Amino acid sequence: xxxxxxxxxxxxxxxxxxxxxxxxxxxxxxxxxxxxxxxxxxxxxxxxxxxxxxxxxxxxxxxxxxxxxxxxxxxxxxxxxxxxxxxxxxxxxxxxxxxxxxxxxxxxxxxxxxxxxxxxxxxxxxxxxxxxxxxxxxxxxxxxxxxxxxxxxxxxxxxxxxxxxxxxxxxxxxxxxxxxxxxxxx
Amino acid sequence: xxxxxxxxxxxxxxxxxxxxxxxxxxxxxxxxxxxxxxxxxxxxxxxxxxxxxxxxxxxxxxxxxxxxxxxxxxxxxxxxxxxxxxxxx
Numbered sequence: 001x002x003x004x005x006x007x008x009x010x011x012x013x014x015x016x017x018x019x020x021x022x023x024x025x026x027x028x029x030x031x032x033x034x035x036x037x038x039x040x041x042x043x044x045x046x047x048x049x050x051x052x053x054x055x056x057x058x059x060x061x062x063x064x065x066x067x068x069x070x071x072x073x074x075x076x077x078x079x080x081x082x083x084x085x086x087x088x089x090x091x092x093x094x095x096x097x098x099x100x101x102x103x104x105x106x107x108x109x110x111x112x113x114x115x116x117x118x119x120x121x122x123x124x125x126x127x128x129x130x131x132x133x134x135x136x137x138x139x140x141x142x143x144x145x146x147x148x149x150x151x152x153x154x155x156x157x158x159x160x161x162x163x164x165x166x167x168x169x170x171x172x173x174x175x176x177x178x179x180x181x182x183x184x185x186x
Numbered sequence: 187x188x189x190x191x192x193x194x195x196x197x198x199x200x201x202x203x204x205x206x207x208x209x210x211x212x213x214x215x216x217x218x219x220x221x222x223x224x225x226x227x228x229x230x231x232x233x234x235x236x237x238x239x240x241x242x243x244x245x246x247x248x249x250x251x252x253x254x255x256x257x258x259x260x261x262x263x264x265x266x267x268x269x270x271x272x273x274x275x
Binding site for chain 2: 055059072073074078128129142143144145150
């Protein structure tokens with residue numbers, strides 16, 4: 001049999017492909033992700049090129065029309081963009097000779113959305129942060145831990161959290177969220 | 187669990203951090219001028235005080251930054267945290 005005659009079925013599969021989820025906890029497939037490192041002098045031209053606010057405080061997310069820049073540290077941003085968007089050329093044009101590092105990590109991570117009145121309680125089963133609204137307001141985004149897995153946690157509304165999980169940790173996080181979810185099943 | 191004040195992210199639980207040993211251990215500006223005793227002192231000997239201690243921490247599961255903390259090793263009370271390069275309070 002001629003194997004080359006069969007066209008390859010190249011398609012992107014999330015590590016949570018096939019998981020349905022429910023109304024309070026579901027995986028999100030697709031999406032583009034970039035890790036951006038910038039010195040302070042490059043911040044303004046980069047923000048103009050990307051159309052995103054990079055001056056937000058550390059641990060805050062700047063959202064603009066379905067695109068988001070999560071500031072994880074003093075010089076580190078996680079860009080969540082539509083899958084087709086490629087910001088490399090725009091950045092290179094805005095920062096000729098400038099110092100920056102842009103790495104595509106779309107396939108390194110996968111996303112999970114946790115919703116509902118008990119979302120914070122469910123997260124706190126494995127996340128050591130204080131998720132009270134006063135300490136972790138809407139719009140806050142930070143790297144932290146969920147049990148033993150590193151995650152990026154972003155509070156999108158009072159009762160809705162977005163989790164970015166490394167793909168190899170995703171089944172582990174998903175399984176634990178399911179176990180915790182049983183306690184809160186109505 | 188300690189609540190460690192990261193100078194970039196604010197107070198965070200200890201589990202997010204990695205300990206980095208004693209702070210302010212300075213490598214010689216010209217390493218060729220350092221004799222064996224000097225290298226031994228630099229590489230292997232650290233203070234082990236009962237009381238105030240300046241130490242490095244890294245916010246490994248957070249902003250990823252190294253910073254310094256002044257902690258009392260007897261009471262575990264953290265008096266200050268400050269960025270790398272700033273003088274010890």
